[in-house]
Every structure is written in structure tokens, then in C-alpha cells.
Amino acid sequence: MTMPHVGAVFSAMAGMMAILLHSSIHKIEEGHLAVYYRGGALLTSPNGPGYHIMLPFITTYRSVQTTLQTDEIKNVPLVDIVRNYTADYDKTLIFNKIHHELNQFCSVHTLQEVYIELFGKKLKKLQKSVKKDRSCLFFYAVYVKC
Secondary structure, three states, X not given: OOHHHHHHHHHHHHHHHHHHHHHHEEEEOOOEEEEEEEOOXXXXXXXXXXXXXXXXXXXXXXXXXXXXXXXXXXXXXXXXXXXXXXXXXXHHHHHHHHHHHHHHHHHOOOHHHHHHHOHHHHHHHHHHHHHHHOOOOEOOOOOOOO
């Protein structure tokens, strides 16, 4: 092999290594955890904030927010929740449930009852309903509007 051919081969290999390295490094922001899928199967060990390496083109990841939104989550088995409800679990378990419960409450009461007479009861009923269906999630407070 001549010297120009060696340089071309070296350049091609360096380019491939750069592509593989770029595909395998990812960053997880503070307040998030990464859950990984390999071949479509959810892996059991999430990673915290920072830079991480994964197998390129074989392993994929989703960043899941774990900080306070309108909900507070403590000691939730994250991998089981993602396995059962996907990485968008908060939409399924919390936001859709709250929307449904508020619609049910507002449909059977007048505006006077909703905004003045039963306002405190509305929050307590909503809190009970969410806690009853999802005992692993702790529901503290949410701003509600009918």
C-alpha cells in the first residue's frame, strides 16, 4: 500500500469513528432521568443528569422529567411506570385524569356551585380521585379551571 492510500484509509476510519462516537454520546439535563430501549425493549437501569454513552443505532433513550410540574412524584418505580404507560406517563396518569374529573364535576353543578359554594370540595374530590386510581403518585395541588 502506498502512503496516499494509507492516509485515505486512516481518514475513512477516523470519520467512521467520529460518526459512531457522535451517535453514542448523549446529554441528560438536570431534573431529568434517561430511560433506555435496546431493540425496543425497555432496559431496567435509568441514568441521571450528565453525559452518557450508549450503543449507537442499537440503543435509544428518552429523557423523562422528574422535577415538580403541577405534580410531585416520590419513590416512583420509574422503569415500571414507563414500561406500563410510556415516557409520557404524566399525561396519561395525571393530566388526562384531572381533565376528566373536572369535566365530570362541572357537568353536574352550576357556575355558582363550582366557583363559590363547592370550590374547596372540588379540589378535595379531585385529589381523592387521582390518589385512588394511582396510589404510587402523590397529588398535592393543581390550579383548576372549569
